[in-house]
Amino acid sequence: MSATGSSFECGQSPVSPVIKRLYCMLCIDTEELMENFDDFSKFMxxxxxxxLRLNKEEKRFLDSVLRLQKALTSDASFVIVVENVKECHIEVxxxxxxxxxxxxxxxEVQEEILGICFNEEKRVDDRLEFLQKEVKPLLKRKKALQGEFQDNVTKLISRRRFLVDLPEKQKELGEDMKPIDAxxxxxKRCRKALEEMHHDAVTVAKKLGSPVVE
Structure with missing residues (x-):
């Protein structure tokens, strides 16, 4: 490659500019070269x-890059696809x-929540068992109160009905009281007259000297 390098520097060969551009492309990494394959093919x-006008070193360079171009043509797209698939697979x-x-x-969080729920359920069950023991006498008392409530309601209704009849009875008594008042x-007049006559009789008796029992 010394002759090629010399041609790059001196620029004596008419093909030097093309070789120089290709050489610049060869200096990039293989990945970038595959991505810029169209430009590489254009320079090739x-x-x-x-x-037909290349010297020995330039022909060797041409043969080398032709092999590279052929390999890129046949394998570059395959390599890119496989690597992309590999990268995609890795990402997935x-x-x-x-x-x-x-x-x-x-x-794990859900298991912890389930554990908390199980513990809470156990506490609730224990509390329910305790409350059921407390509820039994309360239910018995409630049943007794319901019986008393029913009895008292019956008595209240009976008294209410009786109360409804009392005003009429009171009215009747009021009507009956009118002749009694008369x-x-x-x-009263008769009593007063009797008392006066009684008093007069006592007075007369005293005048006669008869003993009067006080």
Whole structure:
């Protein structure tokens, strides 16, 4: 490659500019070269057009880059596709692995929640058992109170009905009281007259000297 390097520097060969451009492309890494394959092929066509005018070193360079071009043509797309698939597969695998870890973490959290729920359920069951023991006498008392309530309601209804009848009875008694009141006035006059006659009789008896029992 010393002759090629010399031609790059001196620029004596008419093909030197093309070789120089190809040389610059060869200085990039293989990945970038595969991505810029179209430009590389364009420069290769220009170099191949000078094939009959190349010196020995330039022909060796041409043969070398032709082999590279052929390999790139046949294998570059395959390599790129496989590497892309590999990269995609790795990304998907990493995503799945991350998802697995996340699911495991959420499962652990869920298991903790289930444990808390089981413990809480046990406490609730114990509390219910205790309350059921407390409820039994209360239910018995409630049943007794319901019986008393029913009896008292029955008595209240009976008294209410009786109360409804009392005003009418009271009215009847009021009507009956009118003649009694009239007779009472007459009785008062009679009593007063009797008392006066009694008093007069006592007075007369005293005047006669008859003993009077006080």
């Amino acid at each position: 066509k220009e170099l191949n057009d000078y094939a 695998s990493e995503a799945v692995n991350n998802q697995i870890e996340i699911v495991k973490e959420t499962m 007779s009472m006035e007459k009785a």
